[in-house]
Amino acid sequence: MKNISLNIEKTLGFISKDAVNAYEAQVKAGSEALHNGTGKGNDFLGWLNLPSSISKEHLADLQSTANVLRENCEVVVVAGIGGSYLGARAVIEALSDSFALLKEKKDGPVMIYAGHNISEDYIYELTDYLKGKKFGVINISKSGTTTETALAFRLLKKQCEDQRGKETAKKCIVAITDAKKGAARVTADKEGYKTFIIPDNVGGRFSVLTPVGLLPIAVAGFNIEQLVAGAVKMEEACGLNVPFGENPAAIYAATRNELYKSGKKIEILVNYHPKLHYVMEWWKQLYGESEGKENKGIFPAAVDFSTDLHSMGQWIQEGERTIFETVISIETPNQKVVVPSDEANLDGLNFLAGKRVDEVNKMAELGTQIAHVDGGVPNMHISMPQLNEYYIGQLFYFFEKACGISGYLLGVNPFDQPGVEAYKKNMFALLNKPGYEEESKAIQARL
Numbered sequence: 001m002k003n004i005s006l007n008i009e010k011t012l013g014f015i016s017k018d019a020v021n022a023y024e025a026q027v028k029a030g031s032e033a034l035h036n037g038t039g040k041g042n043d044f045l046g047w048l049n050l051p052s053s054i055s056k057e058h059l060a061d062l063q064s065t066a067n068v069l070r071e072n073c074e075v076v077v078v079a080g081i082g083g084s085y086l087g088a089r090a091v092i093e094a095l096s097d098s099f100a101l102l103k104e105k106k107d108g109p110v111m112i113y114a115g116h117n118i119s120e121d122y123i124y125e126l127t128d129y130l131k132g133k134k135f136g137v138i139n140i141s142k143s144g145t146t147t148e149t150a151l152a153f154r155l156l157k158k159q160c161e162d163q164r165g166k167e168t169a170k171k172c173i174v175a176i177t178d179a180k181k182g183a184a185r186v187t188a189d190k191e192g193y194k195t196f197i198i199p200d201n202v203g204g205r206f207s208v209l210t211p212v213g214l215l216p217i218a219v220a221g222f223n224i225e226q227l228v229a230g231a232v233k234m235e236e237a238c239g240l241n242v243p244f245g246e247n248p249a250a251i252y253a254a255t256r257n258e259l260y261k262s263g264k265k266i267e268i269l270v271n272y273h274p275k276l277h278y279v280m281e282w283w284k285q286l287y288g289e290s291e292g293k294e295n296k297g298i299f300p301a302a303v304d305f306s307t308d309l310h311s312m313g314q315w316i317q318e319g320e321r322t323i324f325e326t327v328i329s330i331e332t333p334n335q336k337v338v339v340p341s342d343e344a345n346l347d348g349l350n351f352l353a354g355k356r357v358d359e360v361n362k363m364a365e366l367g368t369q370i371a372h373v374d375g376g377v378p379n380m381h382i383s384m385p386q387l388n389e390y391y392i393g394q395l396f397y398f399f400e401k402a403c404g405i406s407g408y409l410l411g412v413n414p415f416d417q418p419g420v421e422a423y424k425k426n427m428f429a430l431l432n433k434p435g436y437e438e439e440s441k442a443i444q445a446r447l
């Protein structure tokens with residue numbers, strides 16, 4: 001079976017191959033720091049050997065819990081935010097039929113999301129939709145105290161118990177949280193929910209291969225064994241002893257850091273299949289929270305092409321030359337549609353007749369790559385043989401490993417996120433949360 005592969009050829013007019021290769025020693029030091037646990041944030045390295053340490057029993061436990069939800073729920077709400085939601089959504093949206101929600105016949109529960117915003121309209125509309133439905137909830141929070149998620153869960157728990165009765169609710173609510181601390185743990189223990197633990201040493205944005213990602217993905221009907229198998233494959237392919245030139249995580253980390261050094265401050269992740277939209281969102285959190293600190297870090301952005309070629313395309317082609325692109329390309333689509341011939345040919349598209357739609361998409365991709373490189377945008381290319389669990393698993397681990405190395409190349413701690421606390425502190429002060437009396441006074445004085 002093939003692997004995902006990385007091609008950096010189209011960055012080499014902007015940076016030199018020698019400059020990329022010159023990172024070899026630094027990358028080795030970074031990888032060793034990860035594997036030996038000697039670098040910054042070394043208490044958060046549980047993700048590193050996670051794929052190969054997932055047991056069959058653990059997967060079976062997840063699958064049987066998923067089956068209980070599948071059997072007892074027509075809708076499952078995944079409550080979580082950031083790392084406690086994006087990985088699951090990335091896989092479920094990438095692998096689901098784009099119109100699954102509109103189809104009468106369902107293969108499993110409808111998967112919807114909550115706890116990732118504080119919009120009153122969203123919460124109203126969600127709870128309204130759930131009225132009279134046999135729904136369940138997967139409540140995901142590592143800290144167990146995240147406001148967005150806790151607020152949504154308070155409402156969903158009550159509604160589930162009111163509609164389905166306490167006993168059934170107990171069967172249809174699962175908590176994924178810390179082993180001991182946090183409000184989500186306290187509630188789950190008190191109510192007797194089935195729970196899964198998020199290991200202490202796995203940060204939210206690296207947690208997709210823990211129950212955080214695996215349970216919702218299994219509930220949605222996707223193959224978590226294959227997802228993990230793909231990640232295991234990349235764990236090997238990006239391993240410590242794989243030579244620099246053959247290690248995709250090493251090359252990606254080195255190339256993006258060299259591009260950054262050369263003035264390219266923004267990395268735009270690109271897809272040509274909108275189903276990958278949430279894979280990009282997952283990647284944005286991974287790199288944004290890992291590298292954006294100490295007043296440095298590449299800004300991770302993302303676009304869906306060709307859609308956004310008709311909006312952001314102008315900026316990318318001719319705006320400030322501070323960007324580079326990383327394209328995720330799917331070699332073979334899962335479905336086949338051929339452009340039909342039309343006798344009148346009023347739209348002038350007969351030159352495409354007989355071609356697969358993907359051939360048109362691929363020429364859009366190639367034409368864009370050439371145009372953007374001509375326009376001063378270095379281009380990296382990640383090729384994914386097919387869109388399935390196995391290759392998404394590969395992609396996840398590849399990006400995670402590269403992120404750890406890349407953060408060390410940049411000189412930051414890739415495993416903390418102190419900056420996200422600033423808004424929370426202010427919000428709590430403004431809401432007069434008990435314990436924030438001093439902050440409340442101080443912030444009121446500034447208004």
Ligand SMILES: O=P(O)(O)OC[C@H]1O[C@H](O)[C@H](O)[C@@H](O)[C@@H]1O
Pocket residue numbers: 081082083084140141142143144145146149204205289417420
């Ligand atoms: O899982 P939780 O503790 O609820 O955290 C959910 C998310 O929110 C936090 O503010 C962090 O910025 C993220 O890294 C985390 O993934």
